[in-house]
Amino acid sequence: MKRNVLSLALMSTALIASGAYAQDATLTIESWRNDDLALWQEKIIPAFEAANPGIKVVFSPSAPAEYNAVLNSKLEAGSAGDLITCRPFDASLALYEAGHLTDLSDLEAMSNFSDVAKSAWQTDDASVSFCVPMASVIHGFIYNKDAFNELGIEVPTTEAEFFAALDMIKEDGTYIPMAMGTNDQWEAATMGYNNIGPNYWKGEEGRLALINGEQKLTDPQWVAPYATLAKWAGYLGDGYEAQTYPDSQNLFTLGRAAVYPAGSWEISGFNTQADFEMGAFKPPVQNAGDTCYISDHTDIGIGMNAASENQEAARTFLAWVASPEFAGIFGNALPGFFPLSSTPVELDDPLAKEIVGWREECESTIRSTYQILSRGTPNLENETWGASVAAIKGAEAPEALGQKLQDGLASWYAPHQ
Amino acid sequence: MQTRRIRWHIAVFLAPAVLVYTAVMIFPLFNTLRLALFTEVDQTRVYVGLQNFRTLFFDPIWSEQFWNALGNNFWFFLIHMLVQNPIGVALAALLSHPRLRFAALYRSAIFIPTILSFVIVGFAWKLILSPLWGIAPSMLDAIGLKSLFAPWLGKEEYALTTLALVSVWQFVGIPMMLIYAALLSIPEEILEAGEIDGITGASAFWKIKLPLILPSIGIISILTFVGNFNAFDLIYVSQGALAGPDFSTDILGTFMYRTFFGFQLQLGDPHMGSAIAGAMFAIILVGVCIYLFGIQTRMRRYQL
Numbered sequence: 001m002k003r004n005v006l007s008l009a010l011m012s013t014a015l016i017a018s019g020a021y022a023q024d025a026t027l028t029i030e031s032w033r034n035d036d037l038a039l040w041q042e043k044i045i046p047a048f049e050a051a052n053p054g055i056k057v058v059f060s061p062s063a064p065a066e067y068n069a070v071l072n073s074k075l076e077a078g079s080a081g082d083l084i085t086c087r088p089f090d091a092s093l094a095l096y097e098a099g100h101l102t103d104l105s106d107l108e109a110m111s112n113f114s115d116v117a118k119s120a121w122q123t124d125d126a127s128v129s130f131c132v133p134m135a136s137v138i139h140g141f142i143y144n145k146d147a148f149n150e151l152g153i154e155v156p157t158t159e160a161e162f163f164a165a166l167d168m169i170k171e172d173g174t175y176i177p178m179a180m181g182t183n184d185q186w187e188a189a190t191m192g193y194n195n196i197g198p199n200y201w202k203g204e205e206g207r208l209a210l211i212n213g214e215q216k217l218t219d220p221q222w223v224a225p226y227a228t229l230a231k232w233a234g235y236l237g238d239g240y241e242a243q244t245y246p247d248s249q250n251l252f253t254l255g256r257a258a259v260y261p262a263g264s265w266e267i268s269g270f271n272t273q274a275d276f277e278m279g280a281f282k283p284p285v286q287n288a289g290d291t292c293y294i295s296d297h298t299d300i301g302i303g304m305n306a307a308s309e310n311q312e313a314a315r316t317f318l319a320w321v322a323s324p325e326f327a328g329i330f331g332n333a334l335p336g337f338f339p340l341s342s343t344p345v346e347l348d349d350p351l352a353k354e355i356v357g358w359r360e361e362c363e364s365t366i367r368s369t370y371q372i373l374s375r376g377t378p379n380l381e382n383e384t385w386g387a388s389v390a391a392i393k394g395a396e397a398p399e400a401l402g403q404k405l406q407d408g409l410a411s412w413y414a415p416h417q
Numbered sequence: 418m419q420t421r422r423i424r425w426h427i428a429v430f431l432a433p434a435v436l437v438y439t440a441v442m443i444f445p446l447f448n449t450l451r452l453a454l455f456t457e458v459d460q461t462r463v464y465v466g467l468q469n470f471r472t473l474f475f476d477p478i479w480s481e482q483f484w485n486a487l488g489n490n491f492w493f494f495l496i497h498m499l500v501q502n503p504i505g506v507a508l509a510a511l512l513s514h515p516r517l518r519f520a521a522l523y524r525s526a527i528f529i530p531t532i533l534s535f536v537i538v539g540f541a542w543k544l545i546l547s548p549l550w551g552i553a554p555s556m557l558d559a560i561g562l563k564s565l566f567a568p569w570l571g572k573e574e575y576a577l578t579t580l581a582l583v584s585v586w587q588f589v590g591i592p593m594m595l596i597y598a599a600l601l602s603i604p605e606e607i608l609e610a611g612e613i614d615g616i617t618g619a620s621a622f623w624k625i626k627l628p629l630i631l632p633s634i635g636i637i638s639i640l641t642f643v644g645n646f647n648a649f650d651l652i653y654v655s656q657g658a659l660a661g662p663d664f665s666t667d668i669l670g671t672f673m674y675r676t677f678f679g680f681q682l683q684l685g686d687p688h689m690g691s692a693i694a695g696a697m698f699a700i701i702l703v704g705v706c707i708y709l710f711g712i713q714t715r716m717r718r719y720q721l
Contacts, residue, residue, distance in 0.1 A: 065657060069678035072685055094684050097460060183571050185661050186681070239548020241571025241662065247549050370682065378478050379683035386663055395573075395663070411478065 025313035026056040028081030029302070030074070032067030035269060036334060043333045048320055055313045075100045075305070082308035083317060086131035086301035088120035089370045095303075096123070096130040102304040105129045107315065109322030117340035120298035120366070131301030132322045135330065135337035138264045138355050139195040139295040145277040147175050147258040155281045159228070162284040166235045169258045177235035179257035181243025188388035189381070191261040192232065194295050194367045196283045197225040203293035203365035211372055213415030217406040218399070226391040226398035233392050241393065249273075264355050265299075267336030271349070280355050282362060296364035298340065376412030383408050446698070453691035469692035483693070485664055486672040487700075489577055493668060494645040496581035497588075502637055504585070505592025506630075510622055512593070513600040524597070528590035535587075539654030542583045546570055570655065573665040580666055584651055588644075592637045599633040600626060632716055639708045646701050649674060669697045 029040075040059035048057060060081060062070045068091055074080035075095065084101060086092040095101045104110065105128050110118070113133050121131035148155065148165075151172050156162040169177040182188050201207065201221040209215040215222065237243060237251065252260040253273035260266070262280070270278060285292050302321055304314045320326055327339035328346075335352035338359075339345050347353045374381040387401040396404075410416040456465045473479050508527060512520050530538065546553050548568045557566045569579040603626060611617075611625050649670025652660055658680045660667035675683070677690025 068681070069674075069685065072679065090682060090684065091679075181571070183661065184657060185659055237549065239554075239568035239571065242546065242548055242568030243571070244543075247547065251549065374682040377683075379681075381682040382659065382680065385659065386661075389662060393662075408478070 024054055024056065025310040026058060027083055027308075027310055027313055027317055028058045028060050029083040029085065030067075030071055030081040030305075031059065031061040031085035032064040032087075033085070033300070034061040034063060037061060039268075039333045044326075044329055047325075047329055048317065051320070052316055055316060057317065071095075075307075078307055080305050080307070082305050082310050082314045084131075084303050084305055085134075086121055086303050088298050088301070088366075090372075090375055092121055092131055092301065092303065093123065096128070100306055101130045102306045102311075103128050103130060104132060104303065104318065107132070107318060107322065109319045112322050112324065112341050112343065114340070114342055116364075117298060117342075120371075121301045121303070124372075131303035132318050133298060133340040134300040134302055134321065135334070136296050136340055137299045137337060138358060139191065139297070140262060140264070140280050140282045140355060140358070141195075142252070142260045142262040142266065142270065142278055142280050142351070144175070144252070144255060144258050144274075145279045147255070147276075148279070150174075151258075155279065156284050157281070158288050159284045159286055163231065166259070170235060175258040176237040176251060176256055178232065178259045178261065179248040179251040180232070180236055180261050181240045181245070181248050182389040182392055183242050183244045183247075185385040185389050187245055187248065187261070188229070188392055189369075189385040190367070191263060192229050192392065193225050193384060193388045194297075194369075195261055195263075196228060197222075197368065198293035198295055198363075198365045199283055199285050199290070200224050201368070202291075203363045207365055207368050207371075210368060211415070213413075216416065217409060218402045223398045223402040226387065226401050229388060229391040230394055230398065233394060236392075264336035264338065264352065267349065267351050267355075268334055271335070271351070278351055280351060282358050292358075292362040293365055294358050294362045295367055296338075296359060297366045297370070300337065373409065373413065376409075378408040378411070380405065380409055449691045449694050450698070452688060453695045456688045457686075469689055470696070473689070473692050473696065479689075482664070482667070482672060483696070486667045486669045489666065490646055490648075490668045492577060493581050493584075493648065494642060496578060497585060497641050497645055498638065500582065501585040501589050502592050502634065502641065505589050505637070506596050506634065508589070508593045509596035509600055510626070512597055524594075527593060530587045531590040533587065535650035536654050538583065538587050539651050542586075543570065543655050546579070571662055573662050576656070576662060577666045580651060580655060583655075584648070587651075591640070592634075595633050595637055596630055599630040603629050628717075629719060632713075632718065635708070635713060635716060639705060642704050642708075643701055646697060646704070669693065669700075673697065 037059060045057045045059060049055065058081075068087065071080060071084065072095075075084075075098075080100075084095070086095075086101070092101065096103075107129075110129055110132065115126070117133040117136075118129050119126070121133065122129050143155070147153075147169070151168055151174075153165045153168055154161070156165045166177040169175050180187055180191060198206075201210075201215070206215060206221055210217070210222070217223075233240070237257065243251075248257075248260070249266070249269065250273075251257045253270055255274070255276055282292055282294055302318065304311070304318060308314050322341070324341055324343040324345075327341040327343065330337065331339040331345040331352075332348055335347060335349035336355070338347075338352070338356050347356060369381040369384050383405055387396075387405055390396045391398060391401055406416070453469055454464060454466060455462045456469060457463070473483055508523075511517060512524055514520075517523075545551050546569055548554060548566070554563065554566045557563050567575065569575040607625060607629075608621060611621055616624055647670060648668055652666050652668055652671050653674065656666050656671075658671060658675045660671040660675075673690055673693040676686055676693055679685030
């Protein structure tokens with residue numbers, strides 16, 4: 001019996017290895033979204049396998065913080081999966097330039113995406129696309145509706161209202177006003193600086209001006225968000241310096257904190273964890289009636305490992321990913337990851353619907369540090385993490401932080417020299 | 418005429434160890450050192466000699482990080498030498514006391530953390546010290562010392578010392594066991610002879626036992642040195658690759674990891690990473706050499 005099992009196992013490995021010839025191909029997807037394992041296994045993969053008999057798909061994620069390092073090592077060693085979930089911008093561009101990702105420009109279904117959607121996974125001259133855009137995430141604040149009702153707080157739209165609301169929550173004392181810690185550093189930059197920042201630097205206008213060298217990180221619109229972050233410290237919980245990202249998530253979903261500076265990717269997790277009603281508000285603007293800007297960050301794409309032995313099957317899968325059918329399944333299976341496909345997708349989740357609705361009211365932009373600016377040493381994104389933490393802790397003045405980042409950027413980036 | 422037979426069995430018996438050791442230790446070591454002499458320009462590997470090391474030591478952006486990591490590493494080592502090893506010796510001295518009850522129990526209890534994985538230790542301590550869910554704040558509260566509590570792992574000035582002490586907690590069993598073994602090997606006759614001469618109690622420890630266990634303490638120091646300068650896991654598990662807050666817990670291991678494999682938007686640079694690994698190797702080599710030739714050869718040994 002045991003021997004039979006063994007030979008079966010051997011046969012199936014042999015089958016997988018010769019997948020290029022046999023009808024049955026098994027595609028392995030590399031991803032950092034280990035939170036989504038169940039959704040892929042229960043919804044997305046069965047839908048694809050039902051439509052494409054003969055192709056099996058395995059979703060094999062690793063931890064988000066390790067993904068880039070793990071993936072690079074696997075690709076170098078030739079042991080990476082057939083399909084590669086693509087981080088936006090340089091990380092994937094480097095993979096394409098190193099020959100690890102296939103040129104997908106000729107994939108017919110690529111026409112389902114706008115140029116902005118594709119921009120995160122193209123060469124600088126936009127001539128080659130190497131990943132199919134899957135989803136973007138939107139930043140804002142998720143709040144505990146019950147807490148807001150209980151304390152009689154209106155949802156804030158301006159910065160003054162925002163801090164007034166936090167003051168009220170703090171005064172009442174039942175809830176920690178805002179759940180965020182600085183231990184893991186990235187939240188301060190991603191959910192802090194790049195969340196509220198676009199309202200200051202006017203979204204794409206400022207971001208592109210920074211890339212062109214027309215604006216500097218020492219300009220007021222780039223420094224002011226740090227000054228605002230400095231005010232956050234008083235509203236974060238006790239010992240926020242050692243509070244980690246999962247700590248913050250738990251604080252909020254346990255109902256101990258009222259506001260959570262968020263990325264929309266939290267929605268599905270929060271839906272299962274929290275037993276109170278949640279709402280969301282966009283990053284507050286300076287004055288009522290100002291144009292609002294939101295960070296609608298192209299976050300996930302998917303490409304093909306150039307060394308894959310199942311090229312045909314992988315292309316079939318990518319074409320399916322680019323289809324409106326996938327966008328519908330994905331958008332609803334993972335509320336908070338908003339499909340980038342040009343065909344609008346009807347979302348069922350109320351919170352996701354609320355957030356994606358901001359696309360109509362506000363100007364979209366992406367995180368300021370992601371395109372081109374984090375190519376050199378020192379790495380602007382990592383520096384921004386440190387600067388945002390220092391701003392919140394009040395360890396350094398906003399102007400000094402801006403100056404430090406500008407010096408770092410100017411040390412290698414020609415348009416700023 | 419007698420030809421000497423080639424003694425094949427020597428080669429055969431040596432082969433497995435030599436081959437495995439070469440494949441997993443010697444070859445990677447030299448290959449890493451070789452990699453440090455190259456850099457990548459437009460997808461091709463170019464030989465640049467010692468340029469990477471020049472960047473590492475003299476370029477302000479790199480050298481600041483390097484010296485910070487090295488300084489932190491020395492602090493990490495110093496805490497171990499000042500806290501872990503004296504406590505280890507003291508525990509061993511207590512354990513070897515003939516009238517101590519439950520000695521086996523204490524011995525196991527103190528040694529157990531050593532066999533735990535870094536991941537468990539890092540995670541458990543992170544929870545213990547958490548200002549939100551940890552038991553440290555409530556325990557301090559219970560004895561009225563809540564004001565002493567701080568989010569230690571999140572403060573620049575405490576984080577590294579805290580992690581060093583966690584590491585001490587984990588590894589204090591090793592010096593304890595080695596010294597304990599050394600203490601047990603001291604013959605009774607010597608102690609009895611001392612007793613006759615009027616050396617008893619604490620002075621017996623300082624005047625007879627300590628000189629006899631000095632070689633073991635030397636070995637422990639060098640093991641601590643090598644272990645600390647290769648450390649990585651604990652910091653990575655509890656503070657991540659950026660070794661926050663503000664690089665205050667960054668040691669050579671995390672600096673090397675971040676550079677070699679990349680982090681978030683920072684792409685990996687195997688060549689600079691290898692240069693850091695090379696520098697780590699050199700530092701450890703120099704340290705071990707100082708010990709071997711400077712200290713160990715001069716240490717007085719007693720024939721027991």
